[in-house]
Amino acid sequence: MIFRQICLRRTRPEDRGGVTVFVAVCVIALIGIIGVAVDGGAKMRATQRADYIAGEAARAGGQAIDPADAISGTAIVVDPQAASAAARAYLNSAGATGTVSVSGDGKTLTVTVTGSFDTTFLSAVGIGSLPVTGHGTATLLHGVTAPDEGH
Numbered sequence: 001m002i003f004r005q006i007c008l009r010r011t012r013p014e015d016r017g018g019v020t021v022f023v024a025v026c027v028i029a030l031i032g033i034i035g036v037a038v039d040g041g042a043k044m045r046a047t048q049r050a051d052y053i054a055g056e057a058a059r060a061g062g063q064a065i066d067p068a069d070a071i072s073g074t075a076i077v078v079d080p081q082a083a084s085a086a087a088r089a090y091l092n093s094a095g096a097t098g099t100v101s102v103s104g105d106g107k108t109l110t111v112t113v114t115g116s117f118d119t120t121f122l123s124a125v126g127i128g129s130l131p132v133t134g135h136g137t138a139t140l141l142h143g144v145t146a147p148d149e150g151h
Helices: 002-011 018-062 069-072 079-095
Strands: 095-103 108-118 131-138
Touching: 018 079, 018 095, 018 108, 018 131, 079 095, 079 108
Parallel strands: none
Antiparallel strands: 095 108, 108 131
């Protein structure tokens, strides 16, 4: 019986540590997947925030109409300097950076917010931050009324 146990031990391959390597590889892969999910979701929220700030800045700038043209009734257009200043003031109050532009006809104001998002898990693989961009546009409409619904 002792001889048989010794023979069995010699014929079995050594597998000590094999499971440990497998578990380590699986844990690393799982942490990577969780990291991409967490940082990806956080980047989406940062992009949504940038879009919101850009939209609000565009609306703030869209309120800066040219008073001379509006009073005389010749046109309702955005005063480009005042609109840019109002949009930039909103960006500053929100702690964001970006660009403001007014269309050639003075009826559309576009704001682009740029920034970066600091990663949590991806920094372990050398990706410390991801770029974030948001866009917002305000179009000045004058004299537009809701259609009469028979009321």
